[in-house]
Amino acid sequence: MEMEQNQPDDKLSIISYQLSAISTYFPSLTINQKEQIVALFDLYADWNSKINVISRKDIDNLYLHHVLHSLGITKMLHFKNGSSVMDLGTGGGFPGIPLAIFFPEVQFHLVDSIGKKIKVGQAVAESIGLTNVTFRHCRGEEEKQLFDFVVSRAVMPLADLAKIVRKNIRKEQMNALPNGLICLKGGELQHEVLPFRNQAVTIDLKAHFKEEFFETKKVVYIPL
Numbered sequence: 001m002e003m004e005q006n007q008p009d010d011k012l013s014i015i016s017y018q019l020s021a022i023s024t025y026f027p028s029l030t031i032n033q034k035e036q037i038v039a040l041f042d043l044y045a046d047w048n049s050k051i052n053v054i055s056r057k058d059i060d061n062l063y064l065h066h067v068l069h070s071l072g073i074t075k076m077l078h079f080k081n082g083s084s085v086m087d088l089g090t091g092g093g094f095p096g097i098p099l100a101i102f103f104p105e106v107q108f109h110l111v112d113s114i115g116k117k118i119k120v121g122q123a124v125a126e127s128i129g130l131t132n133v134t135f136r137h138c139r140g141e142e143e144k145q146l147f148d149f150v151v152s153r154a155v156m157p158l159a160d161l162a163k164i165v166r167k168n169i170r171k172e173q174m175n176a177l178p179n180g181l182i183c184l185k186g187g188e189l190q191h192e193v194l195p196f197r198n199q200a201v202t203i204d205l206k207a208h209f210k211e212e213f214f215e216t217k218k219v220v221y222i223p224l
């Protein structure tokens, strides 16, 4: 198992360390939200043993590498209540499910071209009682609904994503940033951001989360 620098080394302690990191970074989480987050480990461990949605050797890092990473999007924008957000290429529900827990008054639509991954996300959302999420098994190119924002992690280069989701961005604005695309990205980004250099905003997650995993992780916003 890949270890974070400051983590303890037995499995239960690792998980409770990661959970307490989330509570520390997001002190406003309600008891219900914390219970939903706690429930994710057993659900994903079980589903992941049947359908691979997270690298199997990374499941013990679920809370840091997947849940907290997904919540990194909140560092770019706090979606207003009543907003709608599509997660394109959600796989088993990242970043869509952690964001739907965090923003219970925002409507999320999770899309993936692989049906069995969508089934995992649906089962997890149902088990934790999420009522602000819908799912669709389709390619992003086929989805015609309108949203305030599209979020995405580890799906395709920014230019390709922007090309696919431009049609899905609603013209009416209700958030602190103009509607557009918010992506979680890692590593060297200069080349990908080049076509959007006058508009893209990038933030480093290492400025918000101290764990080594976030050293190279970024959130990129592009108005569309």
Ligand SMILES: C[S@@+](CC[C@H](N)C(=O)[O-])C[C@H]1O[C@@H](n2cnc3c(N)ncnc32)[C@H](O)[C@@H]1O
Residues within 6 Å of the ligand: 053, 088, 089, 090, 091, 092, 093, 094, 095, 111, 112, 113, 114, 117, 138, 139, 140, 141, 152, 153, 154, 155, 156
């Ligand atoms: C590497 S996985 C990432 C999954 C998830 N976002 C995560 O971070 O765990 C990429 C996902 O994007 C989906 N995908 C790729 N191209 C797509 C498209 N054009 N429309 C819908 N889903 C797509 C794949 O099916 C796959 O589940």
